[in-house]
Amino acid sequence: MTFTVTVDLVVLTIRDAALSVLLIRRAVPPFEGDYALPGGFVLEHEDLLDAAVRELQEETGVGGAGHLEQLGTYGTPDRDPRGRVVTVAYLALLPDAPAPQAGSDAAAAEWRPFASLPPLAFDHARILADGVERARAKLEYSPLATAFCPPEFTIAELRQVYEAVWATPLDLRNFHRKVSKTPGFVTPTGRTTAGERGRPARLFTRGPAEFLVPPMLRIGPDDHIGPGHHIGPEDHED
Amino acid sequence: MTFTVTVDLVVLTIRDAALSVLLIRRAVPPFEGDYALPGGFVLEHEDLLDAAVRELQEETGVGGAGHLEQLGTYGTPDRDPRGRVVTVAYLALLPDAPAPQAGSDAAAAEWRPFASLPPLAFDHARILADGVERARAKLEYSPLATAFCPPEFTIAELRQVYEAVWATPLDLRNFHRKVSKTPGFVTPTGRTTAGERGRPARLFTRGPAEFLVPPMLRIGPDDHIGPGHHIGPEDHED
């Protein structure tokens, strides 16, 4: 038994303080004209990660910035009407800026706010939901929020990333203290912003830490677990 | 371009207070006679998760107990000398007991302690390392440790799971308090153990919580990140 293998990309960024997703409009059947995640076929001698990097490059023109990691693999027998297609989904986190470019099988690529999404082709709605949940969870215990920021950023920019991804307002003073006291999260550059309103802000780069100790928890310690509550990181089915 | 798709299983359990892995000896080339993770080909109309469940059933005879989740997909072009094989790895956590059974392409299946592993075929050493790291991480923020336990278990058994997976001793009194105070982690059954040495222990079942709030952190809050990994608190014994 043989399979077709594709990669699909959940590409996230922060645009106008809102978590946004890169979507394409399909130019060919099936689902012609529908929105979908960018992606494509894995080539004959190509590693899966290389295929994801290539597709990301083709769709966004993005270089080495940002973050890319495997999200999960989706292979339900009837997920693609063309036959048995298994897709390996990747999650990309990028700083804002790159203007999307139309790919070969994509009529157009555009950023869409996560809060108001159109219907998606295939099982891409599920893949996208898994990707956003992964991003939300990893912001807690890794310095991955910096992947949404330009090379130099302020604490306020970093806080806006957390607020956009978690869709929750955060206390800026406590946030500032927590980021400063978490070893290796950010490294001061000595430079500051200028020309903005208010006091200039110090600029930082991402620090050397791979994990945040202690983590930045989304949830207050006095929260309760109950039916309907959906808190914390999520994985796939049992 | 077409691919062969397989599932491989990282099956973990606690045996004799040690984290252990289910390995098979390959009966056919390539890597004939070497140790490997159990696994096999995905069938024509079979979902990936169904294939993992089937392989787990074939290797261990295990039913509905335990936990099974997708771990990751490995598809480096040269990972299998037979051609282009992509494998979707699954992580299974089981209570101790099931005697391994020999599968069709496996000469023998056996539990091996994670602390002393033989060399593994293909890229299975990497897959196994990823699986154990996933398990270690998930024990922090999910009640997944209960998947290693029988349907009814004591707090001490649950603590031994944490100690075995994290390879770290834990203070039994603080552990007991933390488990009891985390809402939805465990549910008392009213029954107790009997016939053992010492005071009988209350028996629990897994509670309704999907996530631990607050999490059970491996690492002390005053740990520092630096060159040279530093995980886990220092030993302490009464």
Added chain:
DNA sequence: AAAATAGTGTCTGTTAGACAGTATCAG
């Protein structure tokens, strides 16, 4: 009684959340 295991209580330093206050810019 002694040993062993289960479970509770207490003390203390640290931390998270809430919120007041100070610093430095533009206009």
Added chain:
DNA sequence: CTGATACTGTCTAACAGACACTATTTT
């Protein structure tokens, strides 16, 4: 000056780690 944003400090309740103590069984 006012307004705006950046940053620091303080108070308090809750929590984590360390460790003493009580409870209930077997031998």
